[in-house]
Amino acid sequence: MRLYNRSFLAIALSACCVSAFAPSKHQHATKSAVSHSAAQSTFQSPSFLTNNLRNNFQLSVATSEICASTVTRPNDIANRWEVHKFGGASLADAGLYRTVGELLITESSGRLMPADDSEDGEQKHSGPIPTMAIVSARAGMTDQLVAVVDSALLDMNAAESALTKAVETQLSILKELAPPTITDEIEERMLKDAKDILSVVQSLRMIRSVPPSVMEVVTGFGEIWSAQTLYAYLKHKGVVTAWLDARDVLIVRSEKANAGLGDKGSSSSTGGVTPLYVESALKMEEWWNGVGKKEGVNSEDIPPTEAPIVIATGFVATSDSGVPTTLKRSGSDYSATIFAKLTDSARVTMWKNTDGVYTADPRRVPEAFSIASLKYDEAMELAYFGAQVLHPSAMEPCIDGNIPVYVRNIFNPDFKGTVIQGRCASLSETNKAGKVVNWRSKQGEIPIKGITSVDGVSLLTLEGASVIGGAQVAERFMGSMAGAGIDVLMVTQASAESSITVVVPENMGQAALRAAQSTFELELSRSNVNGISLTDKSLAIVAIVGEGMALQSGVSATFMSSLAKANVNIRVIAQGSSERQVAVVVDGDDASRALRAAHMAFTLSQTMVSVTVLGATGKLGSALIRQLNEQRESLSKKMNLSICVNAVSSSKKMIMGKDGKCLVTTSDVNEMLDSDEATGLDMHALTMALKADVNPHRVVIDCTNNDSVADYYVQWLNSGANVISPGRKAGAGPMDRYKEIREAVSSNSVEWQYESSVGSSLPVLSTLRDLLQTGDDVQLLRGCLSGTMAYVFRTMDENTSFSEAVRQAVEKDFAENNIREDLSGVDAARKVVVLARELGMDVSVEDVVVESLLTDEIRNKEYTGTREEINAAILEDLKSLDEPMLKRWKEESDNGRLLRYKFYVDVATGICQCKLEGVDNKDTLYRLRENENLIAFETSRYTTSPLIVKGAAAGPELAAAGMFADLLRIGRGFSAST
Numbered sequence: 021m022r023l024y025n026r027s028f029l030a031i032a033l034s035a036c037c038v039s040a041f042a043p044s045k046h047q048h049a050t051k052s053a054v055s056h057s058a059a060q061s062t063f064q065s066p067s068f069l070t071n072n073l074r075n076n077f078q079l080s081v082a083t084s085e086i087c088a089s090t091v092t093r094p095n096d097i098a099n100r101w102e103v104h105k106f107g108g109a110s111l112a113d114a115g116l117y118r119t120v121g122e123l124l125i126t127e128s129s130g131r132l133m134p135a136d137d138s139e140d141g142e143q144k145h146s147g148p149i150p151t152m153a154i155v156s157a158r159a160g161m162t163d164q165l166v167a168v169v170d171s172a173l174l175d176m177n178a179a180e181s182a183l184t185k186a187v188e189t190q191l192s193i194l195k196e197l198a199p200p201t202i203t204d205e206i207e208e209r210m211l212k213d214a215k216d217i218l219s220v221v222q223s224l225r226m227i228r229s230v231p232p233s234v235m236e237v238v239t240g241f242g243e244i245w246s247a248q249t250l251y252a253y254l255k256h257k258g259v260v261t262a263w264l265d266a267r268d269v270l271i272v273r274s275e276k277a278n279a280g281l282g283d284k285g286s287s288s289s290t291g292g293v294t295p296l297y298v299e300s301a302l303k304m305e306e307w308w309n310g311v312g313k314k315e316g317v318n319s320e321d322i323p324p325t326e327a328p329i330v331i332a333t334g335f336v337a338t339s340d341s342g343v344p345t346t347l348k349r350s351g352s353d354y355s356a357t358i359f360a361k362l363t364d365s366a367r368v369t370m371w372k373n374t375d376g377v378y379t380a381d382p383r384r385v386p387e388a389f390s391i392a393s394l395k396y397d398e399a400m401e402l403a404y405f406g407a408q409v410l411h412p413s414a415m416e417p418c419i420d421g422n423i424p425v426y427v428r429n430i431f432n433p434d435f436k437g438t439v440i441q442g443r444c445a446s447l448s449e450t451n452k453a454g455k456v457v458n459w460r461s462k463q464g465e466i467p468i469k470g471i472t473s474v475d476g477v478s479l480l481t482l483e484g485a486s487v488i489g490g491a492q493v494a495e496r497f498m499g500s501m502a503g504a505g506i507d508v509l510m511v512t513q514a515s516a517e518s519s520i521t522v523v524v525p526e527n528m529g530q531a532a533l534r535a536a537q538s539t540f541e542l543e544l545s546r547s548n549v550n551g552i553s554l555t556d557k558s559l560a561i562v563a564i565v566g567e568g569m570a571l572q573s574g575v576s577a578t579f580m581s582s583l584a585k586a587n588v589n590i591r592v593i594a595q596g597s598s599e600r601q602v603a604v605v606v607d608g609d610d611a612s613r614a615l616r617a618a619h620m621a622f623t624l625s626q627t628m629v630s631v632t633v634l635g636a637t638g639k640l641g642s643a644l645i646r647q648l649n650e651q652r653e654s655l656s657k658k659m660n661l662s663i664c665v666n667a668v669s670s671s672k673k674m675i676m677g678k679d680g681k682c683l684v685t686t687s688d689v690n691e692m693l694d695s696d697e698a699t700g701l702d703m704h705a706l707t708m709a710l711k712a713d714v715n716p717h718r719v720v721i722d723c724t725n726n727d728s729v730a731d732y733y734v735q736w737l738n739s740g741a742n743v744i745s746p747g748r749k750a751g752a753g754p755m756d757r758y759k760e761i762r763e764a765v766s767s768n769s770v771e772w773q774y775e776s777s778v779g780s781s782l783p784v785l786s787t788l789r790d791l792l793q794t795g796d797d798v799q800l801l802r803g804c805l806s807g808t809m810a811y812v813f814r815t816m817d818e819n820t821s822f823s824e825a826v827r828q829a830v831e832k833d834f835a836e837n838n839i840r841e842d843l844s845g846v847d848a849a850r851k852v853v854v855l856a857r858e859l860g861m862d863v864s865v866e867d868v869v870v871e872s873l874l875t876d877e878i879r880n881k882e883y884t885g886t887r888e889e890i891n892a893a894i895l896e897d898l899k900s901l902d903e904p905m906l907k908r909w910k911e912e913s914d915n916g917r918l919l920r921y922k923f924y925v926d927v928a929t930g931i932c933q934c935k936l937e938g939v940d941n942k943d944t945l946y947r948l949r950e951n952e953n954l955i956a957f958e959t960s961r962y963t964t965s966p967l968i969v970k971g972a973a974a975g976p977e978l979a980a981a982g983m984f985a986d987l988l989r990i991g992r993g994f995s996a997s998t
Contacts, residue, residue: 088305092364094150095322100366102127105154105334105356109373110430111246112159114196121197121253123371123433124153128259128327148327152363154334154356155250157242158193161186165217165239169230172221179221187214187245194249198256206248213241236336237344240267243333243352251331260322262315263331266355267344269307269362270337271299274345293347295358295417296340304362332359353414357425361417368423370410371430376438377407380471384612384714385619386681387628390438391469397444398469398567399425401601405563407472415440444567444600458574467575468566471618473611475560477509478529479591482536483519484550485543493518496539504535509561510594510603521592523561523605529554559591560611563603564618570599579604582621585994586716587740587768588614612714613740620717620994626662627994630715631987632706635723636668636689639833640746643980644721645689651984661991666713667706668692671724674701676709707732711739717994718742721983725749730757737764737772744986746776746979748850751857752865758857771990776982778805778851779953780973787957787969788858797960798859801925804945804954805851807974808835808842809921813909813936814950822905823898830891834951834974839891843898844879845870845921848934852923856932859925869933873901912938920945944968951975 092101104127106120130146157165164186171179187210194203194210217238224230244265251263273294312318317328334352339345347354353370360368374382376390377399394402396415403412410427418425418440428437485493494513497520501508510523524532533554543549562583569575576595579602583590592605606614620627631648635641648663655661666677668689675698677683683692692698699705710718718741722729725747733743733750734757745751750761751774765772778784791798804810808829816825826843829835841847849868856863872879878897883890912919917938922945925932939945944956944966953973956966972978 088301088308090318091301091305091308091362094308094318094328095320097150097327098147099130099149099327101150101152101360101363103152103154103356103360103363103365103368105352105368105370106156106430107352107372108156108159108161110371111155111157111250114193116430117193117197117250117253119430120153120155120371121250121257123430124151124254124329125257125259126433127151127369128329148325150327150363152330152332152359152365153250154332154352154359155243155246156334156352157239157246158190158249161190161242161246162239165242166235168217169221169224169235169238172224173228173230176222176225180218183214183217187211190245190249194252197249198252202252202255206252209248210245213244217241233343233345236346240333240336240344240346243335247331247333254329254331259329260316260319260326261329261331262311262317264307264311264333266333266336266359267338268311269300269303269332270355270358271296271303271340272337272345272347273340293337293345293351293354293413295337297361299340300358301362351411353411354417357414357417357423360423361421364421365423367426368418369426369428371428373429373431375429375432375435376427377402377440377470379469380615380619381407381473384473385471385616387616387619387626390435392436392438394438394440394469395442395444395567396440397598397600398565399440401563401565401596401598402470402472405472405561405565405601405603406474407470407565419443444598445570457572465568466566466622467568467572468564468622469568470566471562471564471615471622473560473562473615474509475558475608475611476526477523477559477561477605478526478532479521479555479559479605480524480529480532480536480552481519481521481554482540482549482552485518485520485540485548494520497522497536500535500539501532504531506532506535510592510605512592512594523559523592526558555591558608559605560608560614561603561605562611562614562618563601564622565601567600569602576602578621579618582617582716583614584769586610586613586617587770588617588716613716616714617716626656626660627717627991628662628664628715629717629719629987629991629994630713631663631665632667632669632710632718632720633665633689633723634669634720634729635671635726637670637693638723638837639976640979640983641668641721641723642689643976644723644983647977647980647984655988655991659988659991661988663987663991664715667709669701669706672701673698674706675699676706703729703732707735707739710736710741716740717991719744719987719990721745721987722747722750723983727753733757733761733772734764737761737768737770740768740770742771742773742990744773744776744983744990746774746983748777748847748854750774751777752850752853755862755864771993773986773990774854775986775989776979778854779955779969779982780807780975780978781982781985782953782955782969782971782973784953784955784969785854785858787967788855791957791959791961791967792859796962798957799927799960800958801855801859801923801955802958803923803956803968804920804948804952805923806842806848806921807951807953808839809848810948810952811950811974813919813921814948816905816909818906818910821899821902823895823902826898827895829974830895832951832974833976837887839894840874840879843874844872845934848921848923849932852925852932852934856925859927861925861927861930861932863930863932867932869931869935871933871935873905873936875901908936916940918946920948944970 104124110116110120128149128151130148132143133146134143164182168179168183168186171182191207191210194206220234220238224234247263251261254261273296308318317330322328334355335346337345337347356368356370377394378388378390380388382388396419400412400415403410410425415425422441424439424441426437426439429435482493482497498508501522506524506528508522508524511520513520533552536552537544540549540552564579580590583604588606588610590604590606595602633641633645636645648665652663655663664682666682668675668683670693673693675683675692675695710720720736720741721744723746727749730750730753736743750758761772775783775785788798811829811834812822812825815828816822826839830839836842836847849865849870852868853863853865878894883893909919915938917940919936920939921934921936923934945954948954951972951974952970954968954970956968958966
């Protein structure tokens with residue numbers, strides 16, 4: 021084997037010398053699973069690529085015609101081969117190599133078959149299964165080998181050091197897995213490989229460049245060493261096994277011989293690599309009858325209870341001219357499906373570190389979940405738009421033989437994962453099948469399978485070329501992109517203005533701009549073209565994918581509506597001709613929010629609302645937290661709504677969930693704020709965290725009734741967050757701020773809910789809005805808006821003094837924290853202002869005529885101490901009012917009237933007032949109970965008797981219920997928008 025490797029290196033060195041005067045720029049990266057990066061999608065329409073690849077790949081050649089039965093049915097075992105692919109993350113250390121080895125032993129031993137598959141309806145064992153494992157290099161190895169090549173250009177000592185470190189790490193793993201009787205020979209080969217690598221890279225300093233062939237052959241040793249390491253473990257376990265260097269078998273033709281490794285995580289990097297199946301099948305049979313027999317995997321002596329396990333290298337191959345090459349970055353998936361076709365496998369399993377293919381990237385959409393099944397076409401659409409599915413080209417070899425591809429979790433092997441199999445119906449077939457229906461009418465059926473994104477893209481726009489003509493513009497524009505080697509991910513064109521926009525990877529933006537400017541240089545100089553521009557801000561593609569989109573109306577509307585509700589601006593829209601995907605371009609900073617919004621919109625997950633509770637340790641905030649906890653399960657079941665409290669604060673401290681994650685809320689919020697994770701209250705930091713939260717559904721609940729907090733409302737609303745404020749400081753505060761808040765609500769399509777600021781949990785403001793919006797003319801509002809005042813004047817009599825009635829109201833939590841705000845009428849006046857402003861009146865607290873029940877001395881006195889001490893002192897001072905208040909009570913009582921603290925809003929005169937007056941039994945306030953509010957609406961429709969809203973409205977529990985209702989109102993809006 022060493023001689024064969026040396027011959028490969030000799031060929032690479034020869035290529036190196038030939039390329040001395042034509043240095044090629046290589047690309048660095050690791051062969052990882054497909055990631056959300058800009059360079060992933062060479063978008064010509066995946067459906068077009070599928071047809072193109074179908075023609076270029078030898079897919080029309082049936083497996084049975086190119087593979088000998090001795091290979092496809094080894095040792096006459098009844099079961100067909102099964103192929104398993106393991107990426108570098110699954111092979112990071114000795115423990116993971118053991119995990120992979122044991123998994124292969126288990127899979128090879130067979131499985132219980134479903135009862136439906138047997139004639140007698142009973143479960144039976146499948147028997148042993150011939151197994152092939154395709155392995156990537158150990159995690160990080162490819163980067164280490166790239167570093168060896170890079171270092172050789174500048175410092176051979178550094179290159180040798182990097183290579184030594186890479187080899188020693190692999191050898192240390194090897195020696196943990198098997199005894200010297202097995203590992204000595206492998207170690208010797210690895211060390212000789214390292215010497216050969218050094219001999220090749222030493223020549224690079226002479227030519228001062230890295231030919232692609234050298235980079236490919238050197239990095240390929242990561243897979244070769246990895247395969248031998250896993251082979252050693254299985255050999256040690258007594259398994260019938262052999263390892264296969266794919267360069268001995270897999271023959272490919274590359275249209276881009278000097279393309280190098282390709283971009284890191286690129287889904288387009290294997291473009292132009294065509295497996296030559298006939299030649300490869302012959303090589304496979306040659307290996308099977310040679311090395312296979314020598315190692316014992318091709319032997320009649322294998323017990324009937326066992327099946328062979330072959331470990332093959334991923335990523336590497338040999339060109340049809342005999343030069344070592346690779347399948348480019350992320351090509352091990354491709355290796356697995358090519359070998360599956362060669363061996364006529366029953367299935368391919370891609371072992372990842374997630375439970376299959378997810379509905380979205382779980383790192384960006386925590387609510388994402390594993391998809392049970394996908395069609396090949398759907399999986400390719402997802403992959404081309406950046407989803408971590410598997411390499412797009414990897415599905416092509418499986419399509420012809422309809423070989424199912426399973427994506428499973430190596431750390432959770434009992435989970436079934438995702439199966440990819442079958443083709444989507446063509447558009448013509450779909451059109452013949454039926455009529456257009458709204459997707460929501462199909463209860464339980466979701467038209468999309470997943471949502472994905474491509475980060476780091478730019479828009480290149482040519483505009484105003486009407487003089488040239490649309491067809492010519494498109495031809496020349498796209499020709500310039502092709503000539504410059506630009507990956508065009510999306511295209512949109514406005515024929516009216518002969519303008520065209522293409523989406524390109526951000527790192528190709530400037531090259532694309534230069535190419536377009538060069539092509540239209542003459543037209544630009546003559547002003548026949550208005551201009552060619554490139555966006556200077558990083559953008560992202562967000563796409564929804566699913567076979568069920570065709571002939572179903574409302575899919576695009578749901579998608580766009582969800583983005584609008586999340587305050588995400590759309591720059592470009594495109595729909596694939598297959599009607600299996602709709603893609604938009606958005607600002608890069610908005611990509612995660614867009615993904616989560618769309619994911620919730622199609623009920624792929626619950627509607628999650630991120631909630632920040634300010635003043636959470638007060639009576640009001642504590643009651644709200646308690647109610648949220650009690651109703652959490654009910655909201656999930658009945659409304660498909662999840663409330664995530666991810667930030668809480670007191671007047672001095674705050675705590676936020678890491679990366680916007682939910683806090684484990686308890687009834688006692690003080691426990692969280694006393695923890696080490698809590699910090700000092702910093703409203704700016706909290707605001708920045710709120711803006712950074714990628715959840716499109718964000719709500720701030722302000723329980724503080726603090727002016728300085730209300731000053732932040734505009735910032736929160738402008739960031740797309742919604743606000744709930746039970747306090748009156750914002751609704752009745754300075755008019756300029758009130759108008760700014762209103763403008764922010766209107767401009768950003770967000771909600772400011774403050775129903776609970778008037779009447780606690782009573783529907784006062786919503787009733788008023790309904791009257792106004794239905795065209796009613798509201799003329800007068802009157803009643804009582806103070807629960808404290810209602811209690812005091814319902815309770816006081818000859819036996820219960822005024823001060824005692826106030827004390828009882830305080831004990832029952834009916835009063836404000838500062839009871840002077842109740843007794844002075846200021847609190848009632850603020851509520852009146854809130855109502856008046858809803859009616860369109862330009863009113864402030866200073867404009868309300870207010871009767872205070874306090875003397876100037878008590879109202880202006882400075883009290884010190886704790887809240888309890890201050891209230892006790894005020895109650896003591898209130899005793900001086902007992903006698904005059906009793907006198908007033910008797911006067912009204914003698915005339916058959918009761919004292920009530922009443923408010924008026926007279927729209928015609930503009931007069932707003934709050935005052936204490938006697939009411940007779942004809943007045944609606946006469947029977948007001950001790951904790952009630954009452955509002956009477958006199959309108960042009962309600963002429964004979966007013967519309968009355970009346971009910972209990974005092975105490976933190978009722979006020980919290982009002983806030984909860986505001987939150988649910990917003991939550992229902994989120995759900996409706998989806």
